[in-house]
Amino acid sequence: MTLPFNWKNGIMALTVAAAALTGCVPVESSSTGTGASGTAAIRFEDAVYNPDVRSVQFYALSNNVGDVLAPPVVSLEQSSALVLEFDRMTAPRGRAVVKLQHCDARWQPSQLQPLQFVQDYNEFYIQEVDPSGGTKVPYWHYSFRLPRVKLSGNYVMEVSEEGGSPLLTRRFVIYEQQVQVALRPVATPGAGDRYERQQLDFNILYGQYPLVNPSQEIKVVMRQNHRWDNVKYFTRPTFIQEAQRRLEYQLFDVEQAFLGLNEFRAIDTRSERFSGFGVERRDVSGSPDRVFAITGRSRAREVYSTQPDANGKFIFGSREYGNAPLNADYQQVTFSLHSPEPAPGPVYVFGALSDWQLQEPFRMTYDAEKQLYTGTALLKQGYYNYYFAVKGANGQADARYFEGSHFSTENVYDVLVYYRPPGTRADLVIGYSTIQFNPQR
Known part of the structure; x- marks a missing residue:
């Protein structure tokens, strides 16, 4: 209605x-x-x-x-x-x-x-x-x-x-798909980083598109899992092959590669009768219902373990009623993380559920006696992916501290190509491409 x-x-x-x-x-x-x-x-x-x-x-x-x-x-x-x-x-x-x-x-x-x-x-x-x-x-x-x-x-x-x-x-x-972007996963140049980071070299093929001064006017953005909080900006190509109408981007700086991080943790709260994946217990005696996630532990020193995820995103759902937009209820969801000692900064539940930001409603508190971080957020019924992230000295989210980082992690990358034609006042997007890194079969 x-x-x-x-x-x-x-x-x-x-x-x-x-x-x-x-x-x-x-x-x-x-x-x-x-x-x-x-x-x-x-x-x-x-x-x-x-x-x-x-x-x-x-x-x-x-x-x-x-x-x-x-x-x-x-x-x-x-x-x-x-x-x-x-x-x-x-x-x-x-x-x-x-x-x-x-x-x-x-x-x-x-x-x-x-x-x-x-x-x-x-x-x-x-x-x-x-x-x-x-x-x-x-x-x-x-x-x-x-x-x-x-x-x-x-x-x-x-x-x-x-x-x-x-x-x-x-x-x-x-x-607009005016140019073509060819992406190629490669090993990172640093010996120690090649086990933690993921790198993609790429070429821009501009064919008959009339690029003017591409070394100055082309800007490229690369994202991991469609996030805007940790994008990489590329303002100059490594090589320009004018005869082939090709711009080549070969990344030699390890900081231009992404941390692979880990597969996301997950919790499924779509059922009001049964405990879904990642749920330890439920309390339906009050309003709203309370859901308690399984206590997490640091994965920083664990080997990589394959598990399916939604690359940090979420979907809403109600298994009993079906119509998620109007029938999925709101619940108080409590997250917990076992940690023998406090982290070097504030700890947050982090992912698309927090707009990829370190939001105060998702900040966790530490109990030294229990060696436990806990935090509670009001969330609509659904399937959620998340990390535990530490707020670094630069104010940015550091998910590696608790999650670890692996070259083998499955992630999605996309590239946006921006161009401002001479005499205009706006950056146009003239190319877009996406690729799955380490696709899981």
């Missing part, structure tokens, strides 16, 4: 205390962008600005079938649409508004005006808003299909309350 936007008083109040509704990213603007009302700044990254917003998914839809594990990267032809879904934990009082912003290769706003990259007026309303059904924790589910755009490049989608503050932002990429 899609509800009109004239809700009346008396809508069921949320039964979970507001203090439990953690999971937001604090609004600390690092840009000059503004929200829909012009009163609150946004960051040009994946972020949630209101603790009322939960369970954000952003994925491609092809032939009316969605792949929630697919990254929000689609061709300019847009045979595959992009779909945004999220929940709000209290009844909305007004419409949600979507705006798009074109960005450069470094995720700063481009100098383009909206009419140069959107088909119509740059303001879209989310019409599909439905209440949850049969859940202990009530919520409202939003669904929105993005409109077509005119140009390739990086985009940030901002969702705000009409006339109010921002709710969330999400990044997505539109590409």
